[in-house]
Amino acid sequence: MGKILEMIDIYKSFGSVSVLNRIDFSVEKGEVRALLGANGAGKSTLMKVIGGVHSQTKGRVLLNGKEINFKNPHHSKESGISVIYQELSLVPTLTVVENIFLGREFTNGIFVNKKAMLKEYENVCNEFDFNINPYTITSKLSIANQQMIEIMKAISANSDIIIMDEPTTSLTNNEKESLFKIISKLKSMNKTIIYISHILEEVFRVCDSASIMKNGEMIGTYKVSDLTKLKITQLMTGNENHEIIEAKDYCYARYDEDPILQAKNLRTSKVKDVSFDIYKGEIVGLAGLVGSRRTEIINILFGIDKKEGGEILLNNKKVNIASPKEAISNKIGLIPEDRKNLGLILDHAIYTNSAAVQIDRFKNGIFVSKNKEIEFSEGGVESLGIKVNSVKQDVKELSGGNQQKVVVSKWLEKDLDLIIYDEPTKGIDIAAKEDIFKTVEKFAKTGIGVIFISSDLEEVIRISDRILVVREGAIVDELKNDGITVQDIMNSIFNVH
Ligand SMILES: Nc1ncnc2c1ncn2[C@@H]1O[C@H](COP(=O)(O)OP(=O)(O)OP(=O)(O)O)[C@@H](O)[C@H]1O
Ligand SMILES: [Mg+2]
Structure with missing residues (x-):
């Protein structure tokens, strides 16, 4: 040797x-x-x-x-x-x-x-x-x-x-x-x-x-x-008593009220007639293989892909979402899978990245207050345990996993109706995953509907109230999360019953 x-x-x-x-x-x-x-x-x-x-x-x-x-x-x-x-x-x-x-x-x-x-x-x-x-x-x-x-x-x-x-x-x-x-x-x-x-x-x-x-x-x-x-x-x-996955012990879904989001017959060249509802405070997992077009479905909701048919209702009102900007003004948030291109400006400071989607909050009159942005960003760093020396550092100086956490931190405290997490734990270490789950719980608790995409099915079970199974751009199954196992979801994904 x-x-x-x-x-x-x-x-x-x-x-x-x-x-x-x-x-x-x-x-x-x-x-x-x-x-x-x-x-x-x-x-x-x-x-x-x-x-x-x-x-x-x-x-x-x-x-x-x-x-x-x-x-x-x-x-x-x-x-x-x-x-x-x-x-x-x-x-x-x-x-x-x-x-x-x-x-x-x-x-x-x-x-x-x-x-x-x-x-x-x-x-x-x-x-x-x-x-x-x-x-x-x-x-x-x-x-x-x-x-x-x-x-x-x-x-x-x-x-x-x-x-x-x-x-x-x-x-x-x-x-x-x-x-x-x-x-x-x-x-x-x-x-x-x-x-x-x-x-x-x-x-x-x-x-x-x-x-x-x-x-x-x-x-x-x-x-x-x-x-x-x-x-x-x-x-x-360095933690002797570390538990890898805690069981979820909450459900904030308000099934007795009207859904916050209704997607009806959504269609693009890649998405086939997809319909589903999300209730206030509900966490809905999208499960499917990589390539099953989960991202293509949520891209319609966020105005990244133009729909060729169907409609989207928020709070029972039909909305037109033709761009991410319009999605955000309709109170929809997205933590994208492709953080390099869609989530971050690497050459900018951490705090300007964190403040980007809710800039109005940080204004004093017509000017953006740098101090307010910094304060907000530091709050996110604290609650997500992001490893930084200062929020004035450029995002590109952070480790991969910490960059991912900055993408999540942008949406904290934002007034939203729906937030979409697309593979949010990619590159996140096992201990820090819990910090991401906590943000999901917090959003749900305040009545925000959550769509959660992950290729890690244990994670989907860990977080979701309900699971939609996606295959080739269509929703092929719906599973209530009441003691189901990874195997149950796999069976549904592969259509083995
Ligand atoms: N160019 C740089 N300037 C300043 N600090 C840096 C620079 N590159 C890395 N760091 C810091 O060095 C530390 C280690 O980062 P590194 O990218 O090596 O972590 P990692 O173990 O690969 O993490 P991950 O699992 O998140 O990818 C981090 O705190 C990071 O912010
Ligand atoms: Mg790394």
């Missing part, structure tokens, strides 16, 4: 803020190592040191026993390291094959050798059972396929160490299975994989060992066979 990579006594600070402290971390050839920790623990930052994105403030890195200081991402790649970042880094306007070979194009003298690259692409596709047209413009691909392209890019670079930072967040179950196959194949080729995820089932499935971080420190490295879900949560949070 032998260690391929060793990080010794690593420190990293941004300005006066220290993010990594005294980290020792090493991996062997052919090992699949999980890197775990709560949101903001420092996982991505540690990997960015190996990826040549950040240089450590202090400490040494050895690659194959030789000291090395990665000067930039290119240097790291040349040294045999590929990183698939949490925030995808493909160029949207390039084709698939151009992205895969970006920065290491095959050439004939000075000319780019397209043929050779296509051949190589085909080889990798065959070997790893991929099939995505090499000429597709990357932005036209689904997020899941873009994630697959990132993975393929790392594979085709033939790196010795492949780092995957939350690689499955947008993948369907089938795509996850392909990824797991790829990982075992890479392992059999004696490659080293470092795998970051908040989904512990995946860790038990594919990893040999796990390193656990907490608050910028390395707690330790364990064999996966010596760990349990509970043990990992305890190590991550």
Whole structure:
């Protein structure tokens, strides 16, 4: 065996803020190592040191026993390291094959050798059972396929160490299975994989060992066979008595009043004649496979997709919602699945992001009061436990999970009739999920109707009063949440009765 990579006594600070402290971390050839920790623990930052994105403030890195200081991402790649970042880094306007070979194009003298690259692409596709047209413009691909392209890019670079930072967040179950196959194949080729995820089932499935971080420190490295879900949560949070999922003990649905929302025969090219009601204070889960078009249904309600038929009634009144702006003025809120494009402006401060959807509240006369925005934002940071140094920081400086929490915080205290959560716990650590659930409970308690989409069915059962099952853009079943199990929902999703 032998260690391929060793990080010794690593420190990293941004300005006066220290993010990594005294980290020792090493991996062997052919090992699949999980890197775990709560949101903001420092996982991505540690990997960015190996990826040549950040240089450590202090400490040494050895690659194959030789000291090395990665000067930039290119240097790291040349040294045999590929990183698939949490925030995808493909160029949207390039084709698939151009992205895969970006920065290491095959050439004939000075000319780019397209043929050779296509051949190589085909080889990798065959070997790893991929099939995505090499000429597709990357932005036209689904997020899941873009994630697959990132993975393929790392594979085709033939790196010795492949780092995957939350690689499955947008993948369907089938795509996850392909990824797991790829990982075992890479392992059999004696490659080293470092795998970051908040989904512990995946860790038990594919990893040999796990390193656990907490608050910028390395707690330790364990064999996966010596760990349990509970043990990992305890190590991550330092809390001995941590309960992973609390049972829901409330229902605020006002079934004796008229529904707050009535969707009647909604139709688009992807949504087939969908009708449902939501009552005041009711939490309705939408369950379905990734790709079942749950998001397409709620996109109609939020004015993102134009409906081709049907009507929407709020408080018994027909409303016309042709844009997100109109949705918001009709008291509908959305926490979108695609937070990078729809939920946040990364180059702006946390507080301007948090204040964005209810700006009127923060006005003194005609001017927006920065202090009021800051005060509101700090309230959200406090109640959701968002890890920040100051709300004046740019959102892009936050860890992935903490960015997600900022998206949720925008809607707190807003006067709403309906709020939609679309995969809100993506990238959220298991302990922090409870903070998101608490916001759902709070909204429901004040009479707001909630639509909750999650691919984690345990979570859907944990939170919903009623569950609508979605298949191919249609609602195919309705389940009352009175002791039903994940298996019951699965049966309905797959139409097994
Ligand atoms: N460029 C930066 N400037 C300032 N602080 C930063 C910067 N990048 C990261 N941080 C801080 O470093 C800490 C660790 O962040 P990191 O992204 O490594 O967390 P993580 O473990 O990957 O979390 P997650 O599970 O949420 O992705 C966070 O508090 C984050 O705000
Ligand atoms: Mg991260």
